[in-house]
Each structure stands twice: as C-alpha cells, then as structure tokens.
Amino acid sequence: MAVLGRLAGKVTGRVVESVQPDVILSHIDLDALLDRIDLNRLLDRIDVERLVARIDVEDLMDRVDVERLLERVDLDRLVERLDVETLVRRSGLPEVVVESQARLAGSVIDLVRRQLAGLDAVLNRGVTRLLRRDPDSLPIAPRLLEDSE
Numbered sequence: 327m328a329v330l331g332r333l334a335g336k337v338t339g340r341v342v343e344s345v346q347p348d349v350i351l352s353h354i355d356l357d358a359l360l361d362r363i364d365l366n367r368l369l370d371r372i373d374v375e376r377l378v379a380r381i382d383v384e385d386l387m388d389r390v391d392v393e394r395l396l397e398r399v400d401l402d403r404l405v406e407r408l409d410v411e412t413l414v415r416r417s418g419l420p421e422v423v424v425e426s427q428a429r430l431a432g433s434v435i436d437l438v439r440r441q442l443a444g445l446d447a448v449l450n451r452g453v454t455r456l457l458r459r460d461p462d463s464l465p466i467a468p469r470l471l472e473d474s475e
Contacts, residue, residue, distance in 0.1 A: 454461055
C-alpha cells in the first residue's frame, strides 16, 4: 500500500507540473461558479475589524476630492435640518445682546442725566438773573445735602 501511495504522489506531482492553469481556467464557467457561492456565508467569515485596521486613513483622506464632495452637498437641505435656535443659544449671542442692551441703556440714562444736570444749571442761572439774585448768596447745595455733611 505504501508503494501505491508513493507512486500516486509522483504521478500527481507530474500531472500538476505539466498542466497549464490557463488551459484549465478557460474551461471553467466563472458565472456558474459564482452563482454557486453563498456570498453571505463568505462575508460572515471576513474579519471586518482586521480589514479596517489595515486601512491607512491618511492615505484615504489624501485621495478624497473635497471640492467634488462639497459640490454634492445640498446646502439648502442641510440648513433646513439645522436647529438655529439651539445654535444661537449655544453661541452665547443672547447673553451678548442683553449685555449690550444693558450697557446701551445705561449709557443713554447717563447721557440724559448729564443733559438734565446741564439744563438745570442753565435754568438756575437764568432764574437767578431774572429774579436779580446775587449768585454768591445762593447755597452751594440743597439744604438736606448740606446738613448731612
């Protein structure tokens, strides 16, 4: 039996050496062969994590045509999906507007106060002249303010 095994091995080796793979492949119907393969079963055997680990992300990104990719983006549709109210709130813009309004209101009030104080001084001098009072005889401040010192 051992002799037959050795003889079969030598014959098989000679046959394999003398056969041209292109000749064999030319007789195979690849479409029929692919129809017999269960692709789902084959894909289940693939280790996706290992395959992804082999990908050079930097090289992949270098190959991406960003301009072409951006041309395909539908900006109108993208903007429709944005929650603008949330974006504005997260930006802090409402607080900036409130702070700006408060500063503006404070500045306007200060301006009005200065204008009223100036008008009061002008009216006081006018009344003093009209009534022919001596400006040096008038008190420097109202009586209640003078008493608090």
